[in-house]
Amino acid sequence: xxxxxxxxxxxxxxxxxxVVAGVAGAAVAGKLYWRRLKGFLRIGKRxxxxx
Numbered sequence: 432x433x434x435x436x437x438x439x440x441x442x443x444x445x446x447x448x449x450v451v452a453g454v455a456g457a458a459v460a461g462k463l464y465w466r467r468l469k470g471f472l473r474i475g476k477r478x479x480x481x482x
Contacts, residue, residue, distance in 0.1 A: 438446075
């Protein structure tokens with residue numbers, strides 16, 4: 432049996448879009464968790480907002 436498999440340009444475009452979306456989503460999630468971690472580590476520190 433002879434099997435012919437190929438990826439057309441539409442499939443390649445979908446794969447590239449999925450990879451880019453995954454990287455962008457991971458960057459946003461990382462930024463949010465980084466802010467939470469920084470906020471958690473600053474619990475003991477007080478900022479004097481009122482003068």
